Amino acid sequence: xxxxxxxxxxxxxxxxxxxxxxxxxxxxxxxxxxxxxxxxxxxxxxxxxxxxxxxxxxxxxxxxxxxxxxxxxxxxxxxxxxxxxxxxxxxxxxxxxxxxxxxxxxxxxxxxxxxxxxxxxxxxxxxxxxxxxxxxxxxxxxxxxxxxxxxxxxxxxxxxxxxxxxxxxxxxxxxxxxxxxxxxxxxxxxxxxxxxxxxxxxxxxxxxxxxxxxxxxxxxxxxxxxxxxxxxxxxxxxxxx
Numbered sequence: 001x002x003x004x005x006x007x008x009x010x011x012x013x014x015x016x017x018x019x020x021x022x023x024x025x026x027x028x029x030x031x032x033x034x035x036x037x038x039x040x041x042x043x044x045x046x047x048x049x050x051x052x053x054x055x056x057x058x059x060x061x062x063x064x065x066x067x068x069x070x071x072x073x074x075x076x077x078x079x080x081x082x083x084x085x086x087x088x089x090x091x092x093x094x095x096x097x098x099x100x101x102x103x104x105x106x107x108x109x110x111x112x113x114x115x116x117x118x119x120x121x122x123x124x125x126x127x128x129x130x131x132x133x134x135x136x137x138x139x140x141x142x143x144x145x146x147x148x149x150x151x152x153x154x155x156x157x158x159x160x161x162x163x164x165x166x167x168x169x170x171x172x173x174x175x176x177x178x179x180x181x182x183x184x185x186x187x188x189x190x191x192x193x194x195x196x197x198x199x200x201x202x203x204x205x206x207x208x209x210x211x212x213x214x215x216x217x218x219x220x221x222x223x224x225x226x227x228x229x230x231x232x233x234x235x236x237x238x239x240x241x
Contacts, residue, residue, distance in 0.1 A: 001025040002047035002116055007037040007063070008078070009056050017050060017078075020105035021112075034058030034066070041071050048116055050108070053079040053090070061093055068094035074119040076112055078103070088212045091168055097205075117197060119169075144179040147239040149217070149226055151179040160217060170195075171213050174206075178227070178237040187234035210235065 004026045008014035014030055021028045029046065031037040034055045041049070049067065053060025064075060077090050077098040090098055096115045099108065143152040148161040153176040158165045167175065177195050178186060188206045196205065210227060219225040225240040 001027060003027040003029065003045075004112070005037065005040050005046045005049045006030045007032075007034070007049060007055070007060075008052040009033060009054065010052075013052075016105075017108070020108060021050075024109055032056075034060070034063035037063055038066055038070070041067055041073065045071075046073060048112060049073055049075045050112065051075055051077050051095075053077060053081060061090060064090065064093045064095060074115045076108075076115050078108075084208065084211070087208050088215075091170070091208065091212060094168060096169065114197065144182060146179060146182050146226065146237060149179075151176055153180070165216050167213070167216065170209055171216070174209050175213060175237075178235065182237050185230045185234045185236045190234070 001024070004021050006014060006017045006021070006028060008017060008030070009032050011032075014032065018028045018030055029040055029044075031040050034057050037049070037051070040046070051060055051064060051067075055063060058066075060077065060079065064077065067073065067075060074096045075094065077095045078101060079086075079090070079098060080101040081087070082100045087098060096119065097111055099111055141154040143150060143154070145151075150159045152158070156172055156176075158167060158172060158175055173195050174191065177191065188203045191206050192203070211221070214220060214224070214227055217226050219227065221229065226237055228236050228238050230236065
């Protein structure tokens, strides 16, 4: 089974998380603060990190950025902070997913398993190819140009007006999937199923990533350019008029 590093300063919560994960066969290590987490990550690789944000020595967001500076290990953030701007900041810093406390052991296990599936092997490159609709055609790894936006799934790069966009893994997977379906409306449920591969995750996950993606594309939901919301149906990528 995969190895997981639990970073949590509260001893009782840390022990509960360790027990939940260990019961499922995960090899669990733990740290009570940010610098301890960095030491664990550098000393021996792990398959995933469950990271609390309220750490005694470092803000969890800073710890996440430092982890990202030395490792691409999947990070599932566990936080009591539910402010949208905070969540966007966490995702932009490189988190693969987040959980808002309090959460059940079952939800933790489901989210962790989903993160590990998405980040294993070639999962990111394959995200746009799972379960294609009958109308879908073409190579999902073929570069797509929409207006001044160029998306290259094979190279995992996106450029807007010649400037490379700094996207998180999930933001890029989302953009690449929409680019492969340019001009077609894609429902949030389909995005959760085929990009996140978790149809039971709540729609807020998509909303948060779309909000962050819009900001990086230089637009707002109230004044869209590339990401057009079709109310009650879904979202589609279009060329600006």
